[in-house]
Amino acid sequence: MTGTSSDREQLRPGLWATVNERYPGSMITKPDLVPLARLEKSLAQTRLTFVSTAGVQPKGTLPFDVVHPVGDYSFRRVPSTAEPADLEIHQLKYPTDGANRDLNVIFPIERLRELAAEGVVGGLTPDFFSFIGYNMDPERLERTLAEEIAAAVAADGAEAALLAPA
Amino acid sequence: MSLQYLKDAAASGDTEALIRYVRLHLGDGDEAKGRKEIDKAWIEALKPLLDLPPADREFIHETLTMKDLATLAHLFFDLHFYLVKQSGEWIHDGNL
Numbered sequence: 001m002t003g004t005s006s007d008r009e010q011l012r013p014g015l016w017a018t019v020n021e022r023y024p025g026s027m028i029t030k031p032d033l034v035p036l037a038r039l040e041k042s043l044a045q046t047r048l049t050f051v052s053t054a055g056v057q058p059k060g061t062l063p064f065d066v067v068h069p070v071g072d073y074s075f076r077r078v079p080s081t082a083e084p085a086d087l088e089i090h091q092l093k094y095p096t097d098g099a100n101r102d103l104n105v106i107f108p109i110e111r112l113r114e115l116a117a118e119g120v121v122g123g124l125t126p127d128f129f130s131f132i133g134y135n136m137d138p139e140r141l142e143r144t145l146a147e148e149i150a151a152a153v154a155a156d157g158a159e160a161a162l163l164a165p166a
Numbered sequence: 167m168s169l170q171y172l173k174d175a176a177a178s179g180d181t182e183a184l185i186r187y188v189r190l191h192l193g194d195g196d197e198a199k200g201r202k203e204i205d206k207a208w209i210e211a212l213k214p215l216l217d218l219p220p221a222d223r224e225f226i227h228e229t230l231t232m233k234d235l236a237t238l239a240h241l242f243f244d245l246h247f248y249l250v251k252q253s254g255e256w257i258h259d260g261n262l
Binding site: 066067068069070092093136137138 | 194246
């Protein structure tokens with residue numbers, strides 16, 4: 001896994017204050033910081049996976065539970081070889097209009113394949129990972145969904161993960 | 167609002183906090199829209215019944231009798247979104 005700027009710096013330090021201002025009663029407090037791991041080899045030698053909150057899933061799989069008031073804590077595997085036409089979005093909480101015209105704007109599966117073919121990244125894991133970002137129980141999110149995805153990502157042989165919130 | 171905030175509100179009977187959350191959820195973060203969405207769902211639930219068409223009351227009775235409260239409550243949310251979509255005025259259209 002890779003770091004970005006400083007390992008000691010929150011990427012969006014004002015985020016929680018903004019959320020709590022809009023939703024009184026507080027959303028999540030997250031004072032601790034887990035440093036991002038740094039790459040141990042070049043990106044061109046690194047097998048990449050993709051983790052997204054976009055609610056993208058293969059057609060025919062059980063749709064994400066977008067109506068539950070407390071959220072859906074499941075994830076879907078999306079084959080990195082899948083075509084956009086074989087995928088669909090189940091998520092109500094972000095603008096999906098553009099993504100429904102070109103899935104790559106939110107779930108860049110074809111762009112990542114191009115980067116792998118060009119050798120910019122060393123390869124892709126067999127599956128990418130997708131869930132919905134509307135989850136009201138952060139502890140459950142960490143202890144179940146995040147842990148399950150982390151285990152699946154590791155089992156897939158990922159050496160770096162591209163994380164993309166929707 | 168955190169889940170604990172909602173659990174505390176339920177325990178203390180703070181119904182205003184609870185319904186505000188429901189409105190925010192149904193209105194995609196806009197409480198006024200959420201209030202309207204609730205009204206829309208009830209209007210759409212009323213309209214198909216005005217001509218007294220036959221309904222599968224056995225199914226309804228069996229569902230209410232056999233299914234647990236969590237499933238029924240979940241179904242209630244599903245029905246809300248289903249009925250709102252039937253109205254043709256769908257705010258969850260990817261243009262927040």
